[in-house]
Amino acid sequence: MDAQPKQKDWINILFLSLTPVIGVVGTALYAWRNGVQWWQPALLFVLFSVVSFSVTAGYHRCFSHKSYTAHPALQAFYLFFGAMALQNSVLKWSADHRDHHRYVDKEWDPYSIRRGGLSAHIFWLFYKEPSERSYDNVPDLSGNRMVVWQYRWSHVIGIVAGLGIPTAIGALFGSPLAGLLWGGFLRIALIHHTTFLVNSVAHLYGTRPYTEENSARDNGLLAFFTNGEGYHNFHHKFPADFRNGVRWWQWDPTKWLIASLHFVGLARDLKATPRAVIEKSRLRMNLAKAEERLVSAPTEIGVAVRLRMERAHHALDRAAALWHEMDERRREMLVRGRLRSSELARSLDSAIREYKSSIGVARREWRQAARMLSKLPEGV
């Protein structure tokens, strides 16, 4: 069976072609004739933020990947404002997205990059769903009453609220048309294409520090425009993680938002991959690259580099095992209560110390190996 539906979806084609024209050209013409008042870009910025975070933190990381559990009030917020992105319902978006992760780069990937950058970006939306489309990969969502309600009403919310709210705000400032253009059409076009860039550019340009098993790339520039979703290589390697930009210097405001929601009690059970496991996949990728350079290097350097890489690997294995031990002790302490389990607390402290020192050993060995490699003449 062909995974790419062939019947054209003219409503989608017209909608996706006209919104950027009205949004960009229409807003530019309006601004040229009437000037720009402060509230217009402010309206765009506020609505863009609310709706795009509902897609990245809600549609993507909460509903599609279950990387944390959101309070029902927060779910309702995501469902309502996410619908204003006009990217279909959570149910369909998540079903497509779970297929994308499961069959990435293959025939069944709905926006496979193998069919070309433009196809992955937007053309895949120009075709109708096969009539036998099932939602069997989202049973958790089809059992959620709010999600099912949004499935029925997402288009209505998207059009009525997505265009009506900015028009009403524009009316408050004396120009409903400016509100409609800035907060409606331009905002919709920007949210569409920033989301679409993750499916196209993040599978074409960038680095692959964690895995080369698929086409996904880490792209810092893209992360800046997509609330952190540009760190797509990490995301395809660890899709259940609530973070995409996992390193402290990486721009991932969606992760900061989820952490803040956790702090105020609106998000719980945040899933984070243990640092040792993340470091292990980076090390494995570095090892593969080192092997290429070591092929014709002097034997003693090859042996020394491999030895250091191996020591780093063992230290990370130890750290990963310790992390699981720590996690179990933390759970036990939660059950027993911190005060009544001082012995447990002591053993947890010592496991934490050992964990940190294992990570330190891995880092030292790894750094030494990298230094040795860098001294090899280029092209060796």
Ligand SMILES: [Zn+2]
């Ligand atoms: Zn992807």
Ligand SMILES: [Zn+2]
């Ligand atoms: Zn994903």
